Amino acid sequence: MTTGFENVPTTALADVLGRAQVMDTGIRPLWQPVPSVAGPAFTVRCPPGDNLMLHAAIYRAEPGAVIVVESGDLDYALAGGNVCAVAQRRGVAAFVVDGLIRDLAEVRDNGFPVFARGVIPIPGTKKAVAPLNGEVRCGGVTVNGGDIVVADEEGVVVTPFARRDEVVAAAREKLAKEEAQTLDDWEAEHRARIDKILTDNNFEG
Secondary structure (H helix, E strand, O other): OOOOOOOOOHHHHHHHHOHHHEOOOOOEEOOOOOOOEEEEEEEEEEOOOEOHHHHHHOOOOOOOOEEEEEEOOOOOEOOOHHHHHHHHHOOOOEEEEEOEEOOHHHHHHHOOOEEEOEEOOOEOEOOOOOOOOOOEEEOOEEEOOOOEEEEEOOEEEEEOHHHHHHHHHHHHHHHHHHHHOOHHHHHHHHHHHHHHHHHHOOOOO
16 A cells, blocks of 8 residues: 655655654654555544453454554553564554554564553553544644554654645655755855844844
8 A cells, every 4th residue: 555655754854844744752653663654544533451352453443554542541552572573474564553562572673663662561451441543643643544653763744634635745845856956056055044034033143
């Protein structure tokens, strides 16, 4: 499943979208070097101590989807090595989890991208049934099913579905401009801009 956001770095998207669509720094790749990931969000909400709906989601998300999870706590793992391996085998692109996982060595060895707050060795229970693919909060960002999630070593950025064409076009235009610009050109433009700001604010030096 292609989104048009492949090979668009989070930095370019963040410049276009602004801070509100960038997840906080606690949501980070759990192993390095992590590949860049782009895909439509398949959203999950798990209450404190329970991971049932993430385990259900791996069988319901379409290939290429990024499963995005709102977790109720940082006391229990939402998934482990086998869940990640099955998700990977079924074509899920990555997990983006506002919570914890376990079995990191297995996940890393399999090369499955997980962006999360960390690891803990104890799993949650499987009791709480809830709807899938609704609105969730992950890393401080509101995410709906179908929103475009791009994640790389810099972080995670979410593009609302309704803005996807506008945003990817603006990001690619920005990248093309940067690619055509030499470092000398960039330095001259940058210095002029910085010096103007300093002059306008009466800086001497």
